[in-house]
Amino acid sequence: MKAERFAWWCVLVLVLGLPLAAVLTRSNPEAIELHGRMADTGGWMPGDLTAQVGQPLQLRLTSDDVVHSFAVGQSALPAIDVLPGQWTTTTLLFDQPGKYTFYCTRWCGPNHWRMRGTLEVTGTAAEMITPTTPLYVALNLDLDAPHPSDVVPSEKPSAARGAALGLKADRPVTPDRAQSPALRWQQLRSSSLTENLSDAQVWDLVALSWRSNTTSARLAEGQQLYAQNCAACHGETGRGDGVIAPALQKTLTLPGLALTGHETIAPSDFTDARHRLGASDAIFEGKIIRGGMGTGMPYWGPIFTSEQVQALVDYLWSFQFDQ
Ligand code: HEC
Numbered sequence: 105m106k107a108e109r110f111a112w113w114c115v116l117v118l119v120l121g122l123p124l125a126a127v128l129t130r131s132n133p134e135a136i137e138l139h140g141r142m143a144d145t146g147g148w149m150p151g152d153l154t155a156q157v158g159q160p161l162q163l164r165l166t167s168d169d170v171v172h173s174f175a176v177g178q179s180a181l182p183a184i185d186v187l188p189g190q191w192t193t194t195t196l197l198f199d200q201p202g203k204y205t206f207y208c209t210r211w212c213g214p215n216h217w218r219m220r221g222t223l224e225v226t227g228t229a230a231e232m233i234t235p236t237t238p239l240y241v242a243l244n245l246d247l248d249a250p251h252p253s254d255v256v257p258s259e260k261p262s263a264a265r266g267a268a269l270g271l272k273a274d275r276p277v278t279p280d281r282a283q284s285p286a287l288r289w290q291q292l293r294s295s296s297l298t299e300n301l302s303d304a305q306v307w308d309l310v311a312l313s314w315r316s317n318t319t320s321a322r323l324a325e326g327q328q329l330y331a332q333n334c335a336a337c338h339g340e341t342g343r344g345d346g347v348i349a350p351a352l353q354k355t356l357t358l359p360g361l362a363l364t365g366h367e368t369i370a371p372s373d374f375t376d377a378r379h380r381l382g383a384s385d386a387i388f389e390g391k392i393i394r395g396g397m398g399t400g401m402p403y404w405g406p407i408f409t410s411e412q413v414q415a416l417v418d419y420l421w422s423f424q425f426d427q
């Protein structure tokens with residue numbers, strides 16, 4: 105008798121419980137299923153989503169292969185792990201219309217960064233935010249032109265040594281964000297203020313100018329973003345020797361192969377003074393936002409906020425200057 109009751113219970117739980125569980129996990133019948141796959145086998149499915157300002161978008165996420173992570177560019181939403189064989193539910197709410205990019209934050213392969221999709225949000229915001237024009241667009245800079253420096257320091261310039269010089273003159277003026285360290289050095293070198301200084305000391309003043317243009321908090325944020333998003337190619341130490349750099353360069357290993365201009369090239373070595381000191385904040389920023397367009401350098405414009413891009417730019421200079 106007791107056993108019979110127990111059996112009934114099981115049947116009841118099965119009959120009622122299963123649909124109930126299904127209803128509970130899909131509390132919103134409008135929930136959209138999003139599958140994560142490595143970029144080589146299709147990336148996100150579907151790759152395009154739509155939403156409306158002020159209306160919650162419910163997503164159910166799963167992975168068809170390895171562990172991925174879901175994040176929305178330029179939003180404060182923390183990344184959500186997307187696991188094979190499991191469903192994770194999340195709800196997104198947008199207060200600004202626009203075209204957002206969702207992306208994977210886990211290095212799932214050399215083409216990891218290509219694992220992106222678009223999320224078009226329509227409607228009108230209570231308060232519209234107009235995006236600012238990036239400096240490289242406003243100045244019409246040629247991001248692809250080489251920018252070598254004629255002058256290079258003999259050792260890594262140091263902002264602390266620059267500050268210790270205690271020049272009577274005001275603190276070196278904040279560098280113009282379109283000015284290169286090379287040009288700044290030449291300006292300072294030809295100024296009467298520095299006549300008693302060595303070339304190396306003038307470089308220390310340049311390092312000080314760049315340091316006074318940022319904060320420790322911004323450098324720390326840049327370092328963290330760099331470690332997560334850039335080090336795989338550019339290397340932990342900035343030398344261009346990250347773990348996936350060899351995969352990028354494989355198209356260049358055939359000797360005598362004529363270049364068509366569409367090959368990927370080696371990730372820039374940020375410690376290379378000759379090739380970096382002729383660049384500027386504006387050039388670095390532009391490259392980060394727009395990418396290399398076919399060189400292997402991804403574009404990050406839709407991913408990072410302008411503050412995050414600035415933090416990355418500031419951090420990149422620490423491969424040249426002791427900040
Ligand atoms: C998939 C590999 C890859 C990743 C990831 C990557 N880069 Fe690059 N990057 C490259 C390659 C290749 C180049 C050289 C070709 C070019 O300049 O377009 C480059 C060039 C650059 C340059 C131009 C330097 C100069 O002096 O012209 C900057 C700046 C840069 N990367 C910043 C970043 C930052 C910041 C990140 C992370 C947010 C990043 N990169 C992530 C591959 C990568």
Ligand SMILES: [Cu+2]
Binds near residue numbers: 141142171209210
């Ligand atoms: Cu991934």
